[in-house]
Amino acid sequence: GQQLNQSPQSMFIQEGEDVSMNCTSSSIFNTWLWYKQDPGEGPVLLIALYKAGELTSNGRLTAQFGITRKDSFLNISASIPSDVGIYFCAGQEIYNQGGKLIFGQGTELSVKP
Amino acid sequence: ETGVTQTPRHLVMGMTNKKSLKCEQHLGHNAMYWYKQSAKKPLELMFVYSLEERVENNSVPSRFSPECPNSSHLFLHLHTLQPEDSALYLCASSPDRVQETQYFGPGTRLLVL
Numbered sequence: 001g002q003q004l005n006q007s008p009q010s011m012f013i014q015e016g017e018d019v020s021m022n023c024t025s026s027s028i029f030n031t032w033l034w035y036k037q038d039p040g041e042g043p044v045l046l047i048a049l050y051k052a053g054e055l056t057s058n059g060r061l062t063a064q065f066g067i068t069r070k071d072s073f074l075n076i077s078a079s080i081p082s083d084v085g086i087y088f089c090a091g092q093e094i095y096n097q098g099g100k101l102i103f104g105q106g107t108e109l110s111v112k113p
Numbered sequence: 114e115t116g117v118t119q120t121p122r123h124l125v126m127g128m129t130n131k132k133s134l135k136c137e138q139h140l141g142h143n144a145m146y147w148y149k150q151s152a153k154k155p156l157e158l159m160f161v162y163s164l165e166e167r168v169e170n171n172s173v174p175s176r177f178s179p180e181c182p183n184s185s186h187l188f189l190h191l192h193t194l195q196p197e198d199s200a201l202y203l204c205a206s207s208p209d210r211v212q213e214t215q216y217f218g219p220g221t222r223l224l225v226l
Contacts, residue, residue, distance in 0.1 A: 003155075004155075031214070040222065041219050042117075042119075042203050042204075042205075042217035042218050042219045042220045043203070044217070045214065045217075048214050088156070100158065100169075101158075103155045105153075105155050
């Protein structure tokens with residue numbers, strides 16, 4: 001089945017550092033979503049992107065919809081301990097696969113105070 | 114209550130038991146989903162309901178049986194599960210199937226002994 005390649009798989013950073021993660025796909029998506037999941041909880045939507053080239057911020061988080069429609073990245077600036085968790089990208093093809101949402105494998109972020 | 118709620122949050126069951134997971138969404142959405150999340154694996158879509166009609170079943174074993182009595186409620190009936198079925202089961206909803214910005218519940222952590 002179709003997959004997204006999300007990298008890195010894990011990150012260990014110092015509090016205050018900036019973080020960058022990305023997702024790539026072999027096919028074109030019409031929507032990119034970024035979620036964060038805390039341990040024992042469900043994923044929470046952080047940012048939704050609907051247009052190629054779109055750059056959207058949510059506080060210290062910034063995400064972009066790649067111009068080729070095959071990738072997206074998420075940046076976190078000035079990380080804090082509560083940023084710890086697993087970050088998932090998800091992409092959707094509207095015209096194929098019935099609009100199914102495809103998830104990346106996740107990036108596990110650890111922040112050292 | 115707001116958003117997507119799931120009960121129970123934790124469940125331990127034997128292989129011969131019958132149990133049900135419940136999901137309720139308070140967002141006025143028309144589509145609801147069941148996902149399975151196992152450790153170190155991407156989210157696996159199990160079932161999709163749109164306007165109370167099952168529109169997708171991703172080759173899920175018959176020991177999992179979904180039910181959607183109305184657009185706000187979704188159940189997952191469990192019967193004679195296997196230990197490998199132990200996972201976090203997540204419910205999600207979206208405004209409709211085409212625009213799949215999905216909002217997740219907190220999940221039910223299931224352990225099959």
